[in-house]
Amino acid sequence: MSFRIRLHESEVAFEGDPGESVLDAALRAGIELPYSCRKGVCGNCRGHVLEGSLVPGTEGGAREAGICDANEHLLCRARPASDLTVRPRHWQQIDPAARKTLQAKVFKITQASPDVTVLQLRLPAGVRAKFKAGQYLQVLLPDGTRRPYSMANAPHDNDNLQLHVRREPGGRFSDGLLPTLKTGDLLAVELPHGDFWLREDSDRPLLLVAGGTGFAPVKSILDHIVRQRITRPVTLYWGGRTPADLYAPQPVEKWRTALPHLRYEAVISRPPEDGTWTGRTGRLPAAVLADWPDLSGHEVYACGAPALIGALREACVTQRGLPADRFFSDAFVSQAG
Numbered sequence: 197m198s199f200r201i202r203l204h205e206s207e208v209a210f211e212g213d214p215g216e217s218v219l220d221a222a223l224r225a226g227i228e229l230p231y232s233c234r235k236g237v238c239g240n241c242r243g244h245v246l247e248g249s250l251v252p253g254t255e256g257g258a259r260e261a262g263i264c265d266a267n268e269h270l271l272c273r274a275r276p277a278s279d280l281t282v283r284p285r286h287w288q289q290i291d292p293a294a295r296k297t298l299q300a301k302v303f304k305i306t307q308a309s310p311d312v313t314v315l316q317l318r319l320p321a322g323v324r325a326k327f328k329a330g331q332y333l334q335v336l337l338p339d340g341t342r343r344p345y346s347m348a349n350a351p352h353d354n355d356n357l358q359l360h361v362r363r364e365p366g367g368r369f370s371d372g373l374l375p376t377l378k379t380g381d382l383l384a385v386e387l388p389h390g391d392f393w394l395r396e397d398s399d400r401p402l403l404l405v406a407g408g409t410g411f412a413p414v415k416s417i418l419d420h421i422v423r424q425r426i427t428r429p430v431t432l433y434w435g436g437r438t439p440a441d442l443y444a445p446q447p448v449e450k451w452r453t454a455l456p457h458l459r460y461e462a463v464i465s466r467p468p469e470d471g472t473w474t475g476r477t478g479r480l481p482a483a484v485l486a487d488w489p490d491l492s493g494h495e496v497y498a499c500g501a502p503a504l505i506g507a508l509r510e511a512c513v514t515q516r517g518l519p520a521d522r523f524f525s526d527a528f529v530s531q532a533g
């Protein structure tokens with residue numbers, strides 16, 4: 197027996213098959229909801245179930261990480277036990293023409309740090325990628341699986357794609373296919389994906405917070421800010437365990453020159469004992485809390501591991517008065533295997 201799932205304050209409704217998640221049922225019906233990992237970890241699919249009941253025991257780790265409010269559900273895990281009315285954070289009818297699968301050619305592979313590879317892809321002649329600053333693509337692997345990576349280039353720089361890939365031991369792409377790639381090889385990618393992109397209809401000050409390779413979409417956003425001559429005050433926090441995790445100093449130097457309204461804070465949680473790191477130490481949420489007594493007038497864009505996103509959300513929204521709908525996040529989930 198299937199259940200009817202209705203989207204709040206709309207005429208849109210679709211059927212959910214037994215055992216099927218709300219997200220899968222929506223996608224099957226041509227409705228796009230925000231999502232990334234589909235494992236209950238990143239929290240990107242969180243939303244409210246206003247009417248009806250769910251099969252119990254299907255919540256994921258995003259709740260423990262603090263990415264969800266207590267009254268939100270993960271729609272990639274939520275399975276209906278009755279007809280439902282749901283209120284996702286966003287939804288849209290899938291426009292089949294908006295998302296494209298492209299065959300990109302490997303142009304350059306750079307080892308930016310012992311763990312991070314910067315992969316530069318070129319699109320076929322005359323083909324341009326269409327995306328918003330901060331969005332991601334899916335690498336389509338030969339075995340049918342997919343791996344999400346944010347574009348690190350800005351939308352205007354659209355004849356190529358730059359990906360920052362952290363090596364995950366045992367990961368099918370980062371530890372499997374990637375080390376075998378060479379210049380000229382083809383890689384299938386599908387884009388754009390995601391609702392982590394810069395909202396430009398605002399002049400509020402921005403906090404951009406990146407953990408490790410969460411820097412990639414933040415780089416896209418900052419390159420876009422330079423290009424569009426956006427003058428909103430921007431504070432960039434980039435954190436890692438060691439200085440090597442802050443693997444791309446060149447763009448930061450470029451932005452410091454191009455954006456007089458940029459403040460940059462590099463934060464390391466495990467500084468080397470030889471004293472070579474003289475910068476800030478500790479964790480990103482603590483740094484944000486120390487610097488900002490009140491974030492009620494800001495927008496925050498945060499990208500990194502789920503635990504970091506949960507802690508930042510707690511710091512910014514609960515402790516510093518940031519309205520929850522101005523905390524934009526993209527939680528990177530480990531893709532080992």
Ligand code: FES
Binds near residue numbers: 237256
């Ligand atoms: S897509 Fe549901 S938690 Fe990641």
